[in-house]
Amino acid sequence: MHMDHSKFREYLLLKGYSTASIDTTVRVVGYLWRWAKTENIAALSETSYSDILAFVRWSSEGGASQKTVRGYLTHLRKYFDWLISEGEVADNPASCIQLQGIRRQLQHEILPVAHLQELYARYPVEIAYTAAKQMPPQDMNLLSRKRNKVITGLLVCQGLRVEEIAALQLRDLRLREGLIQVHAQRRTAERVLQLESWQVCGIMEYLHDVRTQILPADAQRDHVFVQPQGGNNFYGVTQIILKHLRRINGRVKNLDQLRASVIVHWLRKYDLRTVQYMAGHKYVSSTEAYRKYLLDGLQADVMKYHPIV
Template identity: 30%
Template sequence: MTEFITFLQQKGFKQSTQKQIKRTVNDFFSVCRTEGISTTKKDVLKYLEHLKKAGKQNTTINISLRSLRYYFAFLLEDEIITSNPTNFIKIRGVKRRKLHQIFTAEELTQLADDYYNLFIKNFDDRKIKKNLRQYSFLGSQRNYCMLTFLIYQGLHTEELEKMTLDDIDLLKATVRIAADKRTNARTLNLNASQTGVLIQYIQSTRLELLQHYTEETNRLFLLSSKCKGTRKADEKHGNSFNYLKIQLQSINADITNLRQLRASVITGWIQTVGLRKAQYMAGHRYTSSTENYLPNDIEQLSDDIEKYNPF
């Protein structure tokens, strides 16, 4: 159990959460009298039924199921087991995250094209103060480059903010995404249409933006919060990401936030490359995280899922 606690610590869980997960795992083995290496879906279902008979609410049962999922993910990572017995077990009646309106890959590409035409090719600076026009145009070029990573690699804004020049391999046309508390590290291919945009940004736009920056940095994207002065062209909107969101909303009113783009990309991956590969590409540590992007009526998609859904 000590190695499991270390596993939870490495995943960034708070001490109180670690204790709750440990209690659930110990209770599971006390009730089912089985060993981790031989645990089956039936054992997990037996334990969930035990909790239900004990009067536990579905929300509490779901928390217990999630705790078990972490434990078997630990065994799976250590190659002690070959599959996670909690996979595809879901509790009915638990309010799930509401999915954003999902855009197709074609719609995302069109969004990027519209952004380029409106804010770069036909950039209108008449309403911008003369001393801010150059920086504003550079900011739009940077935002366009960031947008390509949102719609092709499905990145978090936090991941964009932490990316460095060393993460880009133009020869192999790949980008390396570092691990953080929420996601695993992974290496993803650059989109063919993205490479030219990235080269232009690194060799020209970024160097010009660096002149407005307060310090030398290896960060790929130079954001407005680090720029000299307090009233740069896009800081009045909060920060570079918020300004990008506002720009995109002026193109498509159905956009609510930048997470919606990531949700759309992951949903598309599930449909085109499958759940497992989508999990890797999204950086999700657990299959259940990727399953959240399946359609809301997931219970009706498969007889197998129905069979393993006890409530």
């Protein structure tokens, strides 16, 4: 889609910028827009601080010098200042970024399949009752843990994102076929994924026993995963899950790490296009980025078994 920059150009002219400077600014905004499309960002007004950091890293990895990228930020600040003046955004996501403060994106430590499976198997659903420490209400806490174990299965087997799990509805479960339909989100595509047999059993138990007890009697909710009193703080749920997972395995850092681990293991078994579909990547380049973990693992094996003396 072509972007009409006429009003933005007029804004810059009124600010006193030269025609050459305006042309450069508009060109840099075009760079951001092309990057945003690859990330499935529908409008630059949706761009966040983290998105600008990602764009800067992308520009640097594409060969742009530090001086050039610093110039990009200067031009982008003008654009977001204009969006503020138009009432399209509340703040400028590029205003606080200093190039020298940008760190390289940290790589995830890829967890072995056995460790992922252990996270599910050892997820605690029982509560240790002690006189010194009670966690009321105990019954509801127990139900929430059973729900969270089912969610953990979707994290470590299907590599689903939090927003994808939160959006799941009852009609998306095709348990007779052992399938689950995942709807498109901002940065992922729709797909249908296979469930493990033990997941099917766990989900059925959750639906018929746990969910009906968590959900208020007069509530009608189509979402698979519900909270007591009709709550909708799914982020809080996933933070509790992450806390338990870290206790099981100290190598667990965040939920993105679990997804990355699942995708890398898929790449060892399936072709690139299949993994692209399973991961919900809208662009194959997103899937290809995970190949670096395979190369890193191969290099580690080479150094382990064939060290350079």
